[in-house]
Amino acid sequence: MNTNSKDNILQIKNLEKGFDQTTILNNLSLEVKKGEVVVILGPSGCGKSTLLRCINGLETIQNGEILLNGENIRESKQAMYAIRQKIGMVFQSYDLFPHMNILDNITLGPVKAQGRKKEEVRREAEQLLERVGLLDKVNAYPRQLSGGQKQRVAIVRALCMHPEIMLFDEVTAALDPEMVREVLDVMLELAKQGTTMLIVTHEMSFARAIADRIIFLDGGSIVEESEPEMFFTNPSTERARKFLDVFTFENVHNIETE
Amino acid sequence: MDIEVIQEYIPLYVEAAKLTLRLAIIGILGAIIVGLLCSIIRYYKIPIIHKIVGGYVELSRNTPLLIQLFFLYFGLPKIGIVMSSEACAIVGLIFLGGSYMSEAFRSGLEAIPKIQEESGLCLGLTRWQVVRSILLPQAIMISMPAFLANIIFLIKETSVFSVVALADLMFVAKDLIGLYYRTDEALFLLVVAYLIILLPISILFTIVERRLKRVAIGN
Numbered sequence: 001m002n003t004n005s006k007d008n009i010l011q012i013k014n015l016e017k018g019f020d021q022t023t024i025l026n027n028l029s030l031e032v033k034k035g036e037v038v039v040i041l042g043p044s045g046c047g048k049s050t051l052l053r054c055i056n057g058l059e060t061i062q063n064g065e066i067l068l069n070g071e072n073i074r075e076s077k078q079a080m081y082a083i084r085q086k087i088g089m090v091f092q093s094y095d096l097f098p099h100m101n102i103l104d105n106i107t108l109g110p111v112k113a114q115g116r117k118k119e120e121v122r123r124e125a126e127q128l129l130e131r132v133g134l135l136d137k138v139n140a141y142p143r144q145l146s147g148g149q150k151q152r153v154a155i156v157r158a159l160c161m162h163p164e165i166m167l168f169d170e171v172t173a174a175l176d177p178e179m180v181r182e183v184l185d186v187m188l189e190l191a192k193q194g195t196t197m198l199i200v201t202h203e204m205s206f207a208r209a210i211a212d213r214i215i216f217l218d219g220g221s222i223v224e225e226s227e228p229e230m231f232f233t234n235p236s237t238e239r240a241r242k243f244l245d246v247f248t249f250e251n252v253h254n255i256e257t258e
Numbered sequence: 259m260d261i262e263v264i265q266e267y268i269p270l271y272v273e274a275a276k277l278t279l280r281l282a283i284i285g286i287l288g289a290i291i292v293g294l295l296c297s298i299i300r301y302y303k304i305p306i307i308h309k310i311v312g313g314y315v316e317l318s319r320n321t322p323l324l325i326q327l328f329f330l331y332f333g334l335p336k337i338g339i340v341m342s343s344e345a346c347a348i349v350g351l352i353f354l355g356g357s358y359m360s361e362a363f364r365s366g367l368e369a370i371p372k373i374q375e376e377s378g379l380c381l382g383l384t385r386w387q388v389v390r391s392i393l394l395p396q397a398i399m400i401s402m403p404a405f406l407a408n409i410i411f412l413i414k415e416t417s418v419f420s421v422v423a424l425a426d427l428m429f430v431a432k433d434l435i436g437l438y439y440r441t442d443e444a445l446f447l448l449v450v451a452y453l454i455i456l457l458p459i460s461i462l463f464t465i466v467e468r469r470l471k472r473v474a475i476g477n
Contacts, residue, residue: 058376085382095377099395108391109381161381 007034016063024050026220035194039207042217048200052167088158088166092173094150096142103138106157128156148179168199216240263443274430285351293359301367318357324418331422343422358408366401406463
């Protein structure tokens with residue numbers, strides 16, 4: 001891979017992160033190109049979520065560099081605030097602000113952090129809400145929405161900041177199965193439009209469909225990095241094969257009759 | 259009890275009630291501001307200052323207002339700090355109320371999931387913007403029952419203001435008893451005066467709390 005490539009939006013170099021004695025991320029390097037959809041897979045506790053949180057500066061790091069468009073995200077506190085505006089993040093738990101209606105949830109960041117005009121942001125928010133089918137909820141409060149609807153609003157809230165990259169941290173993990181689809185559809189739509197995305201998920205068929213590249217993480221380092229078809233049909237490492245086996249089931253009845 | 263005497267005394271109590279209420283309002287507003295600041299300092303554990311604030315909260319909550327007022331009114335002049343009776347009463351009420359308000363707001367802040375703060379930071383908001391737009395509104399909602407209880411508690415505490423020679427309700431009652439031995443009427447009016455002030459507030463607060471429960475926050 002060409003490390004100096006100009007079209008790299010995100011560059012992570014030799015990232016190290018640990019809590020006390022335990023190492024969470026171990027000498028991890030990764031690049032994401034503009035318009036690329038990278039899906040991070042791995043067993044729980046492998047450092048997937050921590051990686052996303054490091055990119056956003058929610059976690060301190062011990063070593064290494066994280067660059068967004070060539071800018072080090074840890075340059076200064078001021079730079080951090082500015083850079084976070086270019087990184088959209090959606091969490092697993094619904095994290096809308098419960099005391100604000102949907103419109104205020106979406107416009108808070110653009111108006112307060114970016115200093116944009118409320119009227120202009122409101123129009124954009126409404127357009128985005130319409131795209132995810134929630135325009136009628138613009139004045140509703142988060143508690144009046146289902147989990148799937150809340151996640152779609154959370155995605156809109158991040159998009160309204162015009163981020164250069166979107167981070168998704170297991171956004172469907174806390175949803176009822178029936179609501180997973182509506183959220184994933186929104187993400188597929190974003191991928192089609194060329195949004196740069198870094199996605200942590202446990203939805204394997206979704207990962208296969210949306211990813212340009214799969215990163216398989218275990219023990220805080222990248223174990224395997226490949227095209228989705230390659231990864232799911234013929235993983236090159238034993239560890240990845242074992243991981244994927246967990247998601248396939250033997251037919252119980254066949255085993256009993258044999 | 260003599261109705262005519264009561265009628266005669268009522269204007270005195272109205273004047274005293276006005277003074278009590280004025281001092282209570284100023285003191286409570288001050289206590290809310292001090293409480294908000296202290297709760298934020300303790301929530302973020304701002305180095306050194308949060309230890310000082312912690313000491314203040316313990317000192318304030320574990321000493322009676324009566325003694326705090328004695329200290330302000332009779333103690334401080336010994337080291338050259340002289341305050342008027344009213345100033346002492348207000349400072350005393352803020353000193354006492356600030357710690358109670360601080361603890362109420364802090365419990366509210368701590369009940370907010372960490373992810374709320376992180377979501378705000380992810381939107382590029384500064385720490386202060388996160389506090390103002392996201393944390394404080396929620397903390398105040400969550401701590402509303404404790405907050406309202408504190409207000410009533412502080413209004414009741416004003417009954418010790420007379421020790422710093424303020425002509426508040428308690429002072430008027432004691433005065434009338436001392437001068438005319440009208441104990442029944444004076445005490446009756448004292449109880450009624452506090453009830454007239456506090457009952458409507460109590461009822462109003464109960465309604466506010468019920469409303470809040472109905473629009474219960476939380477995702």
